[in-house]
Amino acid sequence: MATLTVKQAIDLLVAGIEPLPSETLPLAAARTRTLAEPIIAHLTQPPFTASAMDGYAVHLSDLATLPTTLTIVGESAAGARFHGTLARSQAVRILTGAPVPDGADAIVIQENTRRDGTTLTIRNGAPDPAHIRPLGGDFRQGQRLLEAGQTLDARTLTLAAASGHATVSVRRRPRVAILATGSELVPPGTTPGPDQIVSSNPIGIAALIEAFGGEPVLLGIAPDNLSAIATLIEQARDWDLLITSGGASVGDHDLVRPALESLGVALDFWRIAMRPGNPVLFGRLGPLRVLGVPGNPVSALLCTRIFACPMIGAMLGRPAGQAAPRQIVLGSALSLNGPRQHYMRAVIETRDGRETVSAVPNQDSSLLTPLTRANGLIVRKPNAPPEPAGTPVPVILIDF
Numbered sequence: 380m381a382t383l384t385v386k387q388a389i390d391l392l393v394a395g396i397e398p399l400p401s402e403t404l405p406l407a408a409a410r411t412r413t414l415a416e417p418i419i420a421h422l423t424q425p426p427f428t429a430s431a432m433d434g435y436a437v438h439l440s441d442l443a444t445l446p447t448t449l450t451i452v453g454e455s456a457a458g459a460r461f462h463g464t465l466a467r468s469q470a471v472r473i474l475t476g477a478p479v480p481d482g483a484d485a486i487v488i489q490e491n492t493r494r495d496g497t498t499l500t501i502r503n504g505a506p507d508p509a510h511i512r513p514l515g516g517d518f519r520q521g522q523r524l525l526e527a528g529q530t531l532d533a534r535t536l537t538l539a540a541a542s543g544h545a546t547v548s549v550r551r552r553p554r555v556a557i558l559a560t561g562s563e564l565v566p567p568g569t570t571p572g573p574d575q576i577v578s579s580n581p582i583g584i585a586a587l588i589e590a591f592g593g594e595p596v597l598l599g600i601a602p603d604n605l606s607a608i609a610t611l612i613e614q615a616r617d618w619d620l621l622i623t624s625g626g627a628s629v630g631d632h633d634l635v636r637p638a639l640e641s642l643g644v645a646l647d648f649w650r651i652a653m654r655p656g657n658p659v660l661f662g663r664l665g666p667l668r669v670l671g672v673p674g675n676p677v678s679a680l681l682c683t684r685i686f687a688c689p690m691i692g693a694m695l696g697r698p699a700g701q702a703a704p705r706q707i708v709l710g711s712a713l714s715l716n717g718p719r720q721h722y723m724r725a726v727i728e729t730r731d732g733r734e735t736v737s738a739v740p741n742q743d744s745s746l747l748t749p750l751t752r753a754n755g756l757i758v759r760k761p762n763a764p765p766e767p768a769g770t771p772v773p774v775i776l777i778d779f
Contacts, residue, residue, distance in 0.1 A: 381648075382651065382652050382657075383648050383650070383652065384652055384720070385652075385653050385685065385720055388648060388661070389685070389686065389689050391647050391661065392661060392668075392670075392686055392689060393690060393692075393693045396690060396693035396694055398415070398550055398694060398695065398696035399550050399551045399553060399619070399694050399695065401415035401548045401549060401551070402548070402550075402551055403546050403547070403549075404546060404547060404549055405546050406536050406540055406544065406545060409547050409549055410531060410533070411530060411532070411592065412530070412531050412547075412549035412550070412592075413528060413529070413530055413549055413550045413695040413696060413697060414525060414527050414528060414530075414547060414548070414549060414550075415548040415550050415696065416527055417523050417525060417526050417527055418523075418524045418525035418535075418538070418539050418542065418544060418547070419521060419522070419523055419524065420518045420519065420520050420523075420524055420542040420543065421520060421542055422520055422541075422542055422543040423514065423515045423518070424515070424516075424518050424541055424542065425512050425513075425514060425515070425516060425517065426514070427460075427478045427514055428478065428479045428511060428513055429478060429479060429511070429512045430455070430473045430474065430475060430476065430477050430478075430479055430486050430510065430511065431486070431510050431511065431512050432475060432488050432510045433473070433474050433475055433488070433489050434473060434487050434488040434489045434492070435449075435451070435470040435471065435472055435473060435486070435487045435492060435501075436455065436461075436465060436470065436471040436479055436483035436485070437469075437470045437471075437483060437485050437486075438465065438467055438469075438485065439484050439485040440467070441468060442485065442487070442506065445501060445502065445503055445504075446500055446502045446503070447500075448498060448499065448500050449468055449469060449499045449501065450468060450469050450470065450498065450499070451469075451470050451494070451496075451497045451498070451499050452465070452466075452469045452470070452471060453471050453480075454472040454473070455471050455473045455474070455477040455478055455480055456473075456477050457475070457476040457477050459477075460477065460480070461473075461478075461480045463480065464480070465480045465481065465483045466482065470487075470499045471483065479511055485506040485510075485511070486506055486507075486511055488504070490504075491503055491504035518542060524538055524539075524542055528695070528696045528697045528698065530592070530697070531547065550695045552593055553592070553594065553619040553695065554593070554594050554619045554620070555593040555595045555596070555620045555621075555687070555691070556595075556598050556614070556618045556622070557581045557584050557588070557598060557621075557622050558581075558598040558599070558608075558611050558612065558621065558622070558623045558624070559581050559599070559601070559623075559624045559625060560600070560601045560603065560608055560623060560624065560625045560626040560635055560674075561578075561601075561602070561603060561625045561626065561674060562603040562604075563575050563576055564576060564577070564600045564625075565577060565600075567582060578600050579676055580624040580625070580674065580676055580679040581597050581624065583676070583679070583680050584622055584672075584680065584683050586779075587680065587683050587687075587779045588622075588683070588687065588691065590779065591688045591692070592691055592692075592695050592697075593620070593691045596618075598611050603626070603634055604634070605634050605637060605638050608626070608635060608638040609642055612638060612639065612642060612664075612669075613642065615667060616664060616665065616667055617667075619666075619667070619668065620667070620668050620669075620670065620687065620691070620694075621667055621668070621669045621670070622670050622671075622672060622683060622687055623635050623669070623670070623671045623672070624671075624673075624679050625673065625674030625679075626674065635660070635671050636649060636660060636671070639662055639664070639671075642664060644662040644663065644669055646660060647663070648660065648661055649661070649671070651682075652719045652720060653685075653721070653722065654717065654719040654720070654721045654722070654744075655673070655675060655678040655681060655682075655722070655742075655744035656673055656678040656681055656685075656722075656744075657673075658671075658673050659671065659672055659682050659686065668690060670686055670687055670690070672686075675744040675745045676745060676747050677724070677744040677745065677747065677750050680750070680779065681722055681756075684778075684779050702775060702776065704758055704773035704774055704775050705773070706771040706772070706773060706774070707727060707734055707735065707772065708733075708734070708735055708736070708768075708769050708770065708771050708772075709735065709736060709766060709767070709768050709769060709770050710728070710735030710768060711737045711768050712765065712766065712767045712768050713738060713759070713763075713765065713766045713770075714765050715763070715765050716759040716761065716762060716763040716764075717761070718761050718762060719761055720758065720759065720760060720761055721757075721758075721759040721763075722756045722757075723738045723739075723756060723757040724742060724749050724750055724753035724756060725739060725754075725756060725757045725774065726753055726754060726755070727754050727774065727776075736755055736772065736774050738757055739752065753777060754777050755774045755775065755776055756774065756775045757772050757773070757774055758773045758775060759772070
């Protein structure tokens with residue numbers, strides 16, 4: 380089976396994925412969910428011409444010469460409009476958000492006035508047109524406000540509510556099972572024995588999956604035993620995606636691939652020309668998609684972000700693929716790259732108004748501390764030549 384490029388692998392991963400079924404949720408329960416249908420405004424906002432300031436509604440023609448004196452004939456407040464039509468030489472006290480009376484075409488802010496009973500003296504200041512919010516100035520009934528595939532957040536949920544929606548149609552969350560493999564692993568909070576380490580990958584993978592819209596469940600830890608791994612994989616048959624961590628390489632104890640094949644999984648690939656993360660496998664078990672990522676923590680997180688998240692995006696009806704890299708100049712030189720595409724943990728910083736990026740000194744894929752300090756990934760092509768400081772390089776911002 381040929382070694383694939385990252386792009387070739389992503390294209391295979393998302394091929395044939397159809398968006399998951401929709402469900403209807405109340406707005407209060409829909410934060411971070413993905414729209415299955417566009418949001419069309421049921422209402423017009425503002426539903427009337429409204430004041431943006433506290434002051435007085437007047438005829439603009441009455442302000443040709445200042446100061447001038449007008450007669451106050453009533454008040455318009457939010458929820459309690461002035462009924463009637465404003466005549467020349469009259470004014471209506473108006474509060475922010477209140478309907479502008481018929482006949483008025485200007486708002487004078489109260490700081491530019493003096494009131495004595497029903498007599499209003501306008502001393503100075505030309506009215507600002509922005510003090511009046513026009514009918515439908517934000518959106519109108521029937522207007523398409525949000526598109527299917529958008530993720531709902533505080534802003535979009537507020538817009539949906541304001542436009543007359545109490546519920547929204549969203550995609551079901553992809554159900555993602557996560558399985559760690561390795562006889563050396565113990566759960567977090569357990570004191571490792573002399574030859575053991577803590578199983579940290581599932582925690583990070585689950586957090587990443589949830590952040591990108593999936594619903595993760597931890598299947599636990601499978602020892603390096605073909606039957607045990609196959610039994611736990613069987614538990615994920617009814618899920619949308621299974622991510623295994625570790626055991627995907629070619630060592631004597633790398634049993635994920637043979638366990639999958641024993642269950643009838645058809646493997647699409649199991650090697651990617653990338654670093655970190657060369658032993659990545661992908662296959663299908665009926666409708667279940669299976670992604671095997673390496674056991675080293677950095678590789679596991681990076682490969683989940685690069686390969687699993689586009690699949691989740693496709694299941695949710697979002698655009699698939701990775702964010703476009705930015706071009707940032709190197710703060711320190713890079714040596715010759717090897718034969719695989721290298722995602723180098725890096726620090727982006729700005730000094731004296733100049734943005735630079737520098738690779739962290741140690742790129743070992745087992746080291747989590749450099750990953751937590753990094754905020755970007757320098758993407759180096761296979762066999763890229765040495766590059767001196769000041770060279771622009773493509774950088775992906777770390778978003779997990």
